[in-house]
Amino acid sequence: MTTPNRPRLVVIGSGWAGFYLAEHIDLNAYSISLISPRRTSAYTPLLASAAVGLFNFYLAEEPVRSKSRCALRFIKANVLDINFQTKTCRCAPAFDEDPQLANDEFDVDYDYLLMAPGCVPNTFDTPGVSENAIFIKNVSDAMKVRKTLFDLLEKASLPNVTPERVRELLHIAIVGGGPTGIELTAELDDLCQDELRYTYPLVAGYVSISVYDVAPHILSTYDNKLHEYAASQLQRRHIDVAPNTRIEKADDQALYIKDKGRVPYGMLIWATGNKNVPLLEKIDVKLSQRGLKRILADHHLRVFKSGATGEVYDGVFALGDAADVEGASLPTTAEAAVQKARYLVQNFNALAKSLAKSGPCPAADSPDPSSPITTTGSDAFSKPFAYSQKQLVSYIGAHDGVIAGKGPNHEGWTGRSAWLAWRSGSLMWNRNWRSRVVIVFTWVLNRVWGKEIARM
Ligand SMILES: Cc1cc2nc3c(=O)[nH]c(=O)nc-3n(C[C@H](O)[C@H](O)[C@H](O)COP(=O)(O)OP(=O)(O)OC[C@H]3O[C@@H](n4cnc5c(N)ncnc54)[C@H](O)[C@@H]3O)c2cc1C
Structure with missing residues (x-):
């Protein structure tokens, strides 16, 4: 009522x-x-x-x-x-x-x-970044990533484009080696190693991904063993992991990196924090x-x-x-x-x-301004907020992941089971049961017939 x-x-x-x-x-x-x-x-x-x-x-x-x-x-x-x-x-x-x-x-x-x-x-006031980078915050940003990638693949497939230009167009630069940047790297690399090899056979081999971070490590919230493992796995898949890298500016075609100079890119994704x-x-x-x-x-x-x-x-x-x-x-x-x-x-x-x-709920005119939450006869707000830290889990691509603080000696955990834990955890982020069912169903269809990425 x-x-x-x-x-x-x-x-x-x-x-x-x-x-x-x-x-x-x-x-x-x-x-x-x-x-x-x-x-x-x-x-x-x-x-x-x-x-x-x-x-x-x-x-x-x-x-x-x-x-x-x-x-x-x-x-x-x-x-x-x-x-x-x-x-x-x-x-x-x-x-x-x-x-x-x-x-x-x-x-x-x-x-x-x-x-x-x-x-x-946060662009850290780096010139040219707000105008040229994609930031991943909302679905419209995720759409932009997909559209940009396909536009680049089509541009690279034009008959009059030189191999050098194809390499530049298909260089994906991701700035930020935290969980957001790394998960995007992982998903994009999976896509390139899988579907794109068949849908763009002439140019998919030219796609390259770089991850730049000003910090000495990627995934620095994880302990040494885990972030070193993540970096080595990404490098094994020919992803350029570049910690200790400062981006000085960007324009619509290239990044300018301290001590390295101009680095052309086709898509720039900025995921450096808040x-x-x-x-x-x-x-x-x-x-x-x-x-x-x-x-x-x-x-x-x-x-x-x-x-x-x-x-x-x-x-x-x-x-x-x-x-x-x-x-x-x-x-x-x-x-x-x-x-x-x-x-x-x-x-x-x-x-x-x-x-x-x-009696009536207290509204604007709480009788005692020093105790704004009137909880007379109620337990409301009697206990303070207490935060409980959940496990850190990140996907690093090729059905591999890192999980902090579990496993023998609380040393963390990697491999396929970490990926599975991440994948099922990511499903639970969705709070709508109907959507969860559709997501699982789509995963199964993707597994059997492959992703329909070019159609989506
Ligand atoms: C790609 C990505 C992946 C992530 N993955 C994880 C993860 O795996 N696990 C995890 O725990 N966290 C993750 N995070 C972090 C998580 O998304 C944020 O911590 C979370 O969104 C914070 O929620 P919020 O409600 O405070 O702010 P937001 O979700 O940012 O929402 C803020 C809202 O306020 C609105 N707003 C802003 N200014 C105004 C205004 N002046 N007036 C009215 N409305 C305003 C905005 O439009 C927005 O709707 C991820 C973040 C990103 C970007």
């Missing part, structure tokens, strides 16, 4: 964190609005596989709007600023094809605000000072006011990549984003239940 005068709960962002909140907070107890420029949420761990045709693109994302949650209000806009005194978000409509509409700004009022705007890719979204520069909250700028929250995910008072805002929470818990330094992963979202869902739903019994 819907509670009359439900408190207005506003979620910023439709990524892993925002989407989970929108899916699970009790719509009968709260009037929920989700504000985001994107009406879908990407299953980011599935993007590399979707890019190489392991399954259809639509299976790598989930729409925010659904029949079962029709009471959820979705607003396709960017939050430009937040007034924490008046409890208002200033918003601008977000329509790439109609940029003029962004001038028609409007306000959205809240009683509770849950901020999950994520991060944007930077804060512009919203964080505007709002008056406490931010972490070292490394990535993130909103600082207490152990109940409540946002600190700026300054050193240690006060938190009334009813304002932050989670996901854009936020950290003070003193905890949590990773910027979907795993952490979902765990925080689950914590808020459980507590908001518990709060709603207990208040339904004891």
Whole structure:
């Protein structure tokens, strides 16, 4: 039954964190609005596989709007600023094809605000990168990878192209040797070693992949043995693994590398990490000072006011990549984003239940501003958020993977079983059972008849 005068709960962002909140907070107890420029949420761990045709693109994302949650209000806009005194978000409509509409700004009022705007890719201000690189964040980026690859293969197949130019066109440069860059490398290499050899027999042999990273190792979050194993396996497959490499600039045809000079490429993929979204520069909250700028929250995910008072805002929470818990330094992963979202869902739903019994839900006018979450007669928010680190798993291609911290002596684990664990884990990232079934079905079809990549 819907509670009359439900408190207005506003979620910023439709990524892993925002989407989970929108899916699970009790719509009968709260009037929920989700504000985001994107009406879908990407299953980011599935993007590399979707890019190489392991399954259809639509299976790598989930729409925010659904029949079962029709009471959820979705607003396709960017939050430009937040007034924490008046409890208002200033918003601008977000329509790439109609940029003029962004001038028609409007306000959205809240009683509770849950901020999950994520991060944007970090180019480290390297000249030419924003204009020329592909960033892997959403399904549209994965589509761009696939389209670019096929365009390059067709260009290279033209009869008047010299072998030297074919080599340049079919050089795929991936900058960033973290899990995202390596998984994409692995999937693209699998595709080249398999389907492309048959569909593009004259040019597939010219495809080369380089992985550049400024750090001394790729997959540096894994221990020495595992990241050395990963590098050696990739090199065995003739992938150019180049750690200690600084990219100085890029243009539309080449990278310029310190101590190496001009390196032509056909496709440049940039996967070097995160930077804060512009919203964080505007709002008056406490931010972490070292490394990535993130909103600082207490152990109940409540946002600190700026300054050193240690006060938190009334009813304002932050989670996901854009936020950290003070003193905890949590990773910027979907795993952490979902765990925080689950914590808020459980507590908001518990709060709603207990208040339904004891009286109206506290809204904007919480009687005591120093205790913004009114939990009278309720266990909600009595326990702090606790993060539990799951195993690190990465795919390195050719049915091989690395898993940290398992196996004899907790030394980690590699090989086919690690790949299988990664593959089944990647399936579980998809939260929709219907999509999971379709993905498994597509894998089976691919195994029997091969991928239909050229058709997709
Ligand atoms: C290719 C790839 C593979 C990955 N693989 C893994 C993996 O295997 N395991 C893992 O744990 N993590 C993985 N990650 C990391 C994971 O995707 C992120 O940690 C996760 O997306 C963070 O979730 P989030 O909700 O905080 O932010 P996001 O998912 O980035 O979502 C942020 C949302 O906020 C919106 N937004 C931004 N600014 C505003 C604004 N001003 N107003 C309104 N909305 C705004 C954005 O459009 C977006 O919808 C991967 C990431 C990538 C890119």
